[in-house]
Amino acid sequence: MDSTVIDMTTLAGTRLDCTFLVAGGAGFIGSHLCERLLQHGHRVLCLDNFHTGRIENVAHLSGNDRFSVIEHDVAAPPPALRGIDGIFNLASPASPIAYGSDPVGTVRTNVLGTLHLLELATANRARFLQASTSEVYGDPLVHPQPETYWGNVNPTGPRACYDEGKRCAETLVFDFQRSQNLDIKVARIFNTFGPRMRPDDGRVVSNFAVQALQGADITIHGTGAQTRSFCYVDDLVEGLLMLMRSPRAVAGPINLGNPLETPVKDLAQLIAWLTGSPSRLVHVPRPQDDPEVRRPDIERAERELGWRPDTHLVEGLARTINYFEQILGGSERKVGAAE
Ligand code: NAD
Numbered sequence: 001m002d003s004t005v006i007d008m009t010t011l012a013g014t015r016l017d018c019t020f021l022v023a024g025g026a027g028f029i030g031s032h033l034c035e036r037l038l039q040h041g042h043r044v045l046c047l048d049n050f051h052t053g054r055i056e057n058v059a060h061l062s063g064n065d066r067f068s069v070i071e072h073d074v075a076a077p078p079p080a081l082r083g084i085d086g087i088f089n090l091a092s093p094a095s096p097i098a099y100g101s102d103p104v105g106t107v108r109t110n111v112l113g114t115l116h117l118l119e120l121a122t123a124n125r126a127r128f129l130q131a132s133t134s135e136v137y138g139d140p141l142v143h144p145q146p147e148t149y150w151g152n153v154n155p156t157g158p159r160a161c162y163d164e165g166k167r168c169a170e171t172l173v174f175d176f177q178r179s180q181n182l183d184i185k186v187a188r189i190f191n192t193f194g195p196r197m198r199p200d201d202g203r204v205v206s207n208f209a210v211q212a213l214q215g216a217d218i219t220i221h222g223t224g225a226q227t228r229s230f231c232y233v234d235d236l237v238e239g240l241l242m243l244m245r246s247p248r249a250v251a252g253p254i255n256l257g258n259p260l261e262t263p264v265k266d267l268a269q270l271i272a273w274l275t276g277s278p279s280r281l282v283h284v285p286r287p288q289d290d291p292e293v294r295r296p297d298i299e300r301a302e303r304e305l306g307w308r309p310d311t312h313l314v315e316g317l318a319r320t321i322n323y324f325e326q327i328l329g330g331s332e333r334k335v336g337a338a339e
């Protein structure tokens, strides 16, 4: 093994001076990850082109001299940075509306971007963690989804830019492991929610929370019988950190998500109740290729990382609704006390 490879099994222990590059660090999940890495005492380079992320997400970190922001599009070769111990690659639009509005750009970001960051990791002998997605399973025919399932993806449909882009990114990551002996990790993230989601990004939790708070119709796609499994962002970030500091033999892919499966119509009712909203629940047409079910099998994450999410859906939703209430101009109130 290359003697310059840094053993980050001590990430949460004695070694507090690692330098991490977080690509997509100004996004929803990325900003929470940057925050946690700084809390652990590490240096963080947040690299982002602000396509779907926002500088406001990391503005509160700007006073920390261990934190810096680099504005850069990963589809172009990155600056020749050195001294990096680990790279988290979260750079990609994540909501169907965001990736559907720029499908070619989404492929470029996921394929060229991942390639460029893998080259940077190789030059630094840095550990590399890829933020992959449950979308690699497509509209799954196996339920719940274990990592051994190869998926059911439409390669030519409107979601393909993201699904196939992420699948190709996984391929690149494992090719760099085989060809460059790179120390790699692949996390397959299932629907994650929490504060700092964009109110307008079109995802179900943000849409329903904003609609409920504004008294607008809550737009259920189709019957709402389709299911998702929602993970609170703090739990997810803990899983990403545990994966990054896991032994080299633990490469994944590894599912990170909350196995509590919820029909979309139940989520709508729950959010309406938590906000005490007068909103009507309305049914609108369902997007093409919208997966029918989603639930992670997290046995591997439990066994290999000792990770399991522990934030209850209601608790996570209450915190998220409070966040939206603040940014939409209302004053914070105790959510969950619906009449
Ligand atoms: P997000 O859109 O908030 O964050 C993505 C970040 O990447 C943004 O800051 C954006 O500006 C940045 N970015 C996009 N294209 C870029 C480019 N070409 N160069 C540099 N930066 C770029 O989304 P998120 O929900 O925080 O997702 C983060 C990662 O996790 C994504 O890779 C996403 O695919 C993955 N993921 C998220 C979920 C989820 O439910 N949130 C589920 C599965 C996977």
Ligand code: UDP
Pocket: 095, 096, 191, 202, 203, 204, 205, 207, 208, 219, 220, 221, 222, 226, 228, 264, 286, 287, 290, 291
């Ligand atoms: N959805 C919905 N109403 C909305 C937004 C989304 O019913 O206003 C549905 C969507 O069709 C899907 C589920 O909620 O069945 C989750 O959608 P999201 O975009 O959050 O995540 P993904 O489809 O990527 O899992």
